[in-house]
Amino acid sequence: MSALAFMNFALIVAFVAMALGQIMAMIRLVKGPSTGDRILALDTMVINAIGLIVLLGISQGFRIYFEPSMMIAMLGFVSTVALARFVLRGDIIE
Amino acid sequence: MIETIGLVCVGILLLIGAGFALVGAIGLLKLPDSMTRLHAPTKVGTVGIGALLLASMIHAWVLGAGSFHEVLIMAFLFVTAPISANFLAKTNMHKNACDTPPKPPRDDTWSTYAVPAHDGALTQKMDDKPAAKG
Numbered sequence: 001m002s003a004l005a006f007m008n009f010a011l012i013v014a015f016v017a018m019a020l021g022q023i024m025a026m027i028r029l030v031k032g033p034s035t036g037d038r039i040l041a042l043d044t045m046v047i048n049a050i051g052l053i054v055l056l057g058i059s060q061g062f063r064i065y066f067e068p069s070m071m072i073a074m075l076g077f078v079s080t081v082a083l084a085r086f087v088l089r090g091d092i093i094e
Numbered sequence: 095m096i097e098t099i100g101l102v103c104v105g106i107l108l109l110i111g112a113g114f115a116l117v118g119a120i121g122l123l124k125l126p127d128s129m130t131r132l133h134a135p136t137k138v139g140t141v142g143i144g145a146l147l148l149a150s151m152i153h154a155w156v157l158g159a160g161s162f163h164e165v166l167i168m169a170f171l172f173v174t175a176p177i178s179a180n181f182l183a184k185t186n187m188h189k190n191a192c193d194t195p196p197k198p199p200r201d202d203t204w205s206t207y208a209v210p211a212h213d214g215a216l217t218q219k220m221d222d223k224p225a226a227k228g
Contacts, residue, residue: 007105033191
């Protein structure tokens with residue numbers, strides 16, 4: 001097996017694994033007994049989305065997928081903190 | 095030759111990242127209670143994404159347009175993961191989604207349970223507001 005074929009195989013495996021992870025996080029988001037579980041599932045889905053975008057960038061060979069993943073990382077952190085804070089205090093900015 | 099080594103490195107890193115992401119997701123789905131579930135997705139956030147970003151960086155170097163941009167995302171995720179985990183643990187404690195942790199050795203209570211006096215007044219005011227309106 002040539003190196004390129006191996007990389008393409010690994011790429012497909014990674015895509016499948018990330019998609020499965022996204023689906024599992026989604027199941028936890030629907031099931032999640034407590035609010036903390038739901039916020040955690042959303043946080044995991046954001047991180048998985050970053051992974052999927054990075055994989056898309058590798059498979060297409062473009063370098064433009066760096067900015068979207070950076071933005072999603074920042075938005076994901078801010079939204080996680082905002083949700084957790086809203087649940088804790090009933091207010092985000094006091 | 096260098097290209098071959100680079101591509102094999104990319105493939106191995108992709109497999110490592112995918113494996114860790116999958117393990118983290120399975121943990122999120124299967125673990126029994128909120129606090130243990132909090133621990134599983136840290137694998138996705140650190141090694142999973144870290145390996146994928148490293149693979150992306152090496153792939154860019156192999157293509158001849160390499161840069162260190164992806165390190166920024168990695169550093170950002172590594173810095174913010176403990177903060178959001180701390181917030182989620184606090185949420186679980188306040189929502190009684192876990193057993194109450196044992197008392198801290200030196201103080202009376204955990205700092206997140208200790209509400210200062212002026213803060214209590216603020217909460218009181220917020221509670222009063224709808225009543226005054228209605």
